[in-house]
Amino acid sequence: MKFYIATDHAGFALKQFVIDYLEQKAHEVIDLGPTSDERVDYPDFAKKCANAVVSDNGSFGILICGTGIGISIAANKVSGIRAALCHDAYTASMCRAHNDSNIICFGERVVGRGVVESMLDAFCETKFEGGRHGERVSKIEGCQMGRVE
Numbered sequence: 001m002k003f004y005i006a007t008d009h010a011g012f013a014l015k016q017f018v019i020d021y022l023e024q025k026a027h028e029v030i031d032l033g034p035t036s037d038e039r040v041d042y043p044d045f046a047k048k049c050a051n052a053v054v055s056d057n058g059s060f061g062i063l064i065c066g067t068g069i070g071i072s073i074a075a076n077k078v079s080g081i082r083a084a085l086c087h088d089a090y091t092a093s094m095c096r097a098h099n100d101s102n103i104i105c106f107g108e109r110v111v112g113r114g115v116v117e118s119m120l121d122a123f124c125e126t127k128f129e130g131g132r133h134g135e136r137v138s139k140i141e142g143c144q145m146g147r148v149e
């Protein structure tokens with residue numbers, strides 16, 4: 001799989017760990033920054049990653065901040081992005097199976113590295129189920145356009 005990854009300063013320490021873990025499993029990971037743990041604003045990095053994912057068909061994203069909350073909220077403002085804030089292997093698997101999520105988000109201050117590995121494995125191994133879930137996912141763009149009936 002091809003991934004774009006970005007963080008803020010509060011997710012920076014986990015970024016290289018995630019890159020190494022995925023590369024060792026033969027995934028491609030493109031680092032969109034930041035390049036140090038100097039304070040930055042998570043919406044700037046959410047936007048970089050979200051724009052890269054929507055512009056590169058079939059790619060996925062990983063976003064990390066302190067809690068995963070702010071960076072996931074920001075990423076979901078980009079049309080075509082379904083960013084899921086995950087806390088464990090179950091949520092990481094379900095966001096692929098039912099929500100066709102194209103970005104996984106988590107909080108460096110929330111999850112340990114073992115949990116991160118299990119979430120990445122679940123996210124990579126789970127396919128979108130389609131069917132009724134496909135119809136629901138199609139309605140998500142309608143929500144963004146303020147067209148929910």
Ligand code: RB5
Binds near residue numbers: 010065067
């Ligand atoms: C930064 O201190 C922190 O607010 C940020 O990383 C994130 O947790 C926001 O949702």
